[in-house]
Amino acid sequence: MMSGRAIATSRRLLKNRLFLYGCLAGTSIAILVLCVLMISIAIEGWSSVSWHFLDSFASRKPAQAGIKAPLMGSVWVCVICALVAIPMGIGTAIYLEEFAKHSRIKRLIQLNISNLSGVPSIVYGILALAAFVRFFGISSSDDHWSIGDSESFFYLHFPFGPSVLAGGLTLALVILPIMIIASQEAFRSVPQSLRQGALALGSTQWQVIWRVSLPAALPTIMTGAILAMSRAIGEAAPLLVIGGFLLVFHTPTNLMSDFTVLPLQIFNWAGRPQGEFHKLAAAAILVQLVVLLVFNSAAIILRHKLQKPLQS
Amino acid sequence: MSQPSALVPSMDPLTTTTPPPQRAEETRPASVAPPSAISMRGFNSWYGTNQVLHALDLEIAPRQVCGFIGPSGCGKSTLLRWINRMNDTIPGARAEGTLSLHGIDLLDKTLDVVDLRRRVGMVFQKPNPFPKSIFDNVAFGPRLHRVYSRTDLEELVEQSLRASALWNEVKDRLDSSALGLSGGQQQRLCIARAVAIGPEMLLMDEPCSALDPRSTASIEELIRELRASYTIVIVTHNMQQASRVSDATAFFYEGRLIESGPTDILFTNPKNRQTEDYVSGRFG
Numbered sequence: 001m002m003s004g005r006a007i008a009t010s011r012r013l014l015k016n017r018l019f020l021y022g023c024l025a026g027t028s029i030a031i032l033v034l035c036v037l038m039i040s041i042a043i044e045g046w047s048s049v050s051w052h053f054l055d056s057f058a059s060r061k062p063a064q065a066g067i068k069a070p071l072m073g074s075v076w077v078c079v080i081c082a083l084v085a086i087p088m089g090i091g092t093a094i095y096l097e098e099f100a101k102h103s104r105i106k107r108l109i110q111l112n113i114s115n116l117s118g119v120p121s122i123v124y125g126i127l128a129l130a131a132f133v134r135f136f137g138i139s140s141s142d143d144h145w146s147i148g149d150s151e152s153f154f155y156l157h158f159p160f161g162p163s164v165l166a167g168g169l170t171l172a173l174v175i176l177p178i179m180i181i182a183s184q185e186a187f188r189s190v191p192q193s194l195r196q197g198a199l200a201l202g203s204t205q206w207q208v209i210w211r212v213s214l215p216a217a218l219p220t221i222m223t224g225a226i227l228a229m230s231r232a233i234g235e236a237a238p239l240l241v242i243g244g245f246l247l248v249f250h251t252p253t254n255l256m257s258d259f260t261v262l263p264l265q266i267f268n269w270a271g272r273p274q275g276e277f278h279k280l281a282a283a284a285i286l287v288q289l290v291v292l293l294v295f296n297s298a299a300i301i302l303r304h305k306l307q308k309p310l311q312s
Numbered sequence: 313m314s315q316p317s318a319l320v321p322s323m324d325p326l327t328t329t330t331p332p333p334q335r336a337e338e339t340r341p342a343s344v345a346p347p348s349a350i351s352m353r354g355f356n357s358w359y360g361t362n363q364v365l366h367a368l369d370l371e372i373a374p375r376q377v378c379g380f381i382g383p384s385g386c387g388k389s390t391l392l393r394w395i396n397r398m399n400d401t402i403p404g405a406r407a408e409g410t411l412s413l414h415g416i417d418l419l420d421k422t423l424d425v426v427d428l429r430r431r432v433g434m435v436f437q438k439p440n441p442f443p444k445s446i447f448d449n450v451a452f453g454p455r456l457h458r459v460y461s462r463t464d465l466e467e468l469v470e471q472s473l474r475a476s477a478l479w480n481e482v483k484d485r486l487d488s489s490a491l492g493l494s495g496g497q498q499q500r501l502c503i504a505r506a507v508a509i510g511p512e513m514l515l516m517d518e519p520c521s522a523l524d525p526r527s528t529a530s531i532e533e534l535i536r537e538l539r540a541s542y543t544i545v546i547v548t549h550n551m552q553q554a555s556r557v558s559d560a561t562a563f564f565y566e567g568r569l570i571e572s573g574p575t576d577i578l579f580t581n582p583k584n585r586q587t588e589d590y591v592s593g594r595f596g
Contacts, residue, residue: 196401199401201453202426
């Protein structure tokens with residue numbers, strides 16, 4: 001009897017230990033694979049990273065080629081994407097969490113947003129091609145209305161064509177569902193008692209949101225925004241569909257400029273037969289990783305700044 | 313619990329005969345001459361189809377502490393939340409009858425609830441300070457309603473914190489987070505926050521139920537001090553507390569007002585057997 005119980009106990013302990021080892025193994029494999037990837041890319045690409053590489057345009061000769069155009073293109077597209085997707089995402093979340101009554105329509109919207117977050121990004125590319133690039137074919141591409149001329153910084157033409165604006169909007173579409181869901185989670189985690197407290201002091205609904213819910217939700221929203229932007233910065237497929245250019249010899253000057261982005265440049269170089277271009281691709285990946293890290297750390301620093309008054 | 317459509321008409325005479333709402337009025341003019349702050353007549357309330365308050369008749373005198381006692385689920389918090397219309401946030405909550413604050417109809421659909429809540433402050437069961445500094449917590453209400461200069465605000469914050477007996481404990485750390493305060497201090501901060509908007513009335517929904525005995529004692533002392541300036545309605549599960557802090561007490565049971573009157577009379581010489589059983593601890 002005693003020994004039976006002892007065996008059962010040791011079996012339970014063994015199970016416990018095995019589970020721990022299993023988890024450890026999973027984690028180490030993930031980290032190991034990541035390290036191998038990073039190191040191999042670093043070894044292959046490091047020699048090509050130089051100021052010249054960052055400051056030159058694409059070229060047929062690998063020694064002269066650089067990533068000035070895709071680097072600036074990525075920055076432009078991501079800034080536009082962030083400016084569109086983050087406020088829209090937060091706004092939608094505010095509506096759904098703070099205003100919308102529990103109704104069938106709300107559930108329908110909710111279900112759709114959840115589904116949209118799982119749609120492959122290339123599908124958004126096709127939608128964006130029709131909506132932003134061609135405006136559903138309302139006007140033909142050679143006879144479009146425009147504001148300003150191609151030299152002026154405020155130049156706009158309709159439809160947008162394959163421009164940085166269209167690219168930014170496309171990426172905004174891709175990350176909007178993620179942004180909305182993350183912001184909703186953030187608003188849901190704000191205790192109801194805070195809202196009640198603010199209401200009981202005579203706040204309007206707007207004051208409750210602006211002074212209590214949003215500040216309390218913002219750190220979590222920022223985390224969601226970081227993840228969403230990290231995804232946007234790495235997207236190639238939808239931009240390829242809307243006609244992001246593979247070879248661009250100037251940096252964007254206004255919203256209607258042609259553009260390319262780092263993932264497209266990497267895709268282009270990695271597909272070439274010459275080994276030198278593969279090295280350039282590796283170097284561009286390195287740059288892309290650094291840009292990503294800079295974006296993320298900026299957001300994390302910002303988040304800590306915002307969080308400080310909450311904790312001290 | 314009960315089906316309103318079937319039960320209300322038959323119960324109506326019952327509530328007006330067995331419990332003595334009229335008596336509540338008879339006893340009150342003796343102790344208070346001025347008109348009531350809150351007056352309700354035939355007040356009914358529902359959550360969806362569930363009637364939670366039945367034909368209440370009650371007068372609450374100004375500048376007094378009125379305690380609502382009764383077992384859980386008897387509707388005292390619901391009634392409290394009608395006075396500042398916090399029930400508006402609950403889908404399906406509705407009320408009928410008369411409920412007025414100094415003659416203002418509180419059930420008026422077009423009533424400016426924002427202004428009402430400025431005049432009727434509320435303190436909740438669990439302390440709910442905002443995740444902001446102590447100063448910003450107290451200044452939250454004033455900032456909602458008008459623009460103050462920084463010096464005016466500082467003065468107002470100090471006054472409010474003094475009024476809630478918290479000033480000496482926090483005067484050196486007004487800029488640190490309110491979440492670093494103890495539970496009792498947080499609750500007094502919430503009272504300071506409510507006092508800062510200059511209400512005429514304070515509603516307290518079991519303000520001490522999440523606090524330890526020492527903090528409870530300090531809040532009770534505070535309530536006795538605040539009585540001079542505000543009409544206070546306090547919901548409590550704790551009969552000792554009701555007898556310690558309130559001038560008048562109303563006993564609720566299953567959504568009905570069983571008895572109300574001056575606290576000492578209600579506790580020592582209740583007219584209703586249910587009241588007697590409850591205050592002597594025989595049930596609830």
